[in-house]
Amino acid sequence: MFRLAVPRLAALCCARRAYSTPGKVKVCVTTQDGTQAEFEAPVGVNLMTAVRDVAQLEMQGACDGCMVCGTCHVYLSKAWYEKVPEADDDELDILDKSLEVQDTSRLACQINLTSDMDGIEVTLPKKVANLMM
Numbered sequence: 001m002f003r004l005a006v007p008r009l010a011a012l013c014c015a016r017r018a019y020s021t022p023g024k025v026k027v028c029v030t031t032q033d034g035t036q037a038e039f040e041a042p043v044g045v046n047l048m049t050a051v052r053d054v055a056q057l058e059m060q061g062a063c064d065g066c067m068v069c070g071t072c073h074v075y076l077s078k079a080w081y082e083k084v085p086e087a088d089d090d091e092l093d094i095l096d097k098s099l100e101v102q103d104t105s106r107l108a109c110q111i112n113l114t115s116d117m118d119g120i121e122v123t124l125p126k127k128v129a130n131l132m133m
């Protein structure tokens with residue numbers, strides 16, 4: 001009897017190959033409790049809107065992208081931190097006041113998703129501070 005070898009499908013979030021729908025990019029998120037989630041978001045929306053509104057994951061985005069609250073603080077993977085456009089001085093000022101900042105910290109509302117960001121990897125901090133309060 002012959003036995004066919006069936007390749008195992010990768011069930012992990014974001015295998016290194018991106019495969020999203022045209023006009024959308026795949027976003028890979030590690031949530032506060034370590035759960036990995038992946039979803040597709042339209043090109044042109046910012047990363048905060050993608051995480052909060054498209055995927056409906058836990059992200060406050062209290063100022064709705066006006067860059068005053070800091071509640072959209074995320075950590076990018078090192079590789080993606082180097083690929084996305086750099087933070088400007090205003091964003092860095094908000095990050096300076098944020099909790100548990102790391103070398104790859106960014107404000108998700110300041111990252112507009114482009115077609116070359118397919119497979120972007122993001123981790124949500126366990127704690128964020130709302131700087132408007």
Ligand code: FES
Binds near residue numbers: 064068073
């Ligand atoms: S949503 Fe408020 S700083 Fe990004």
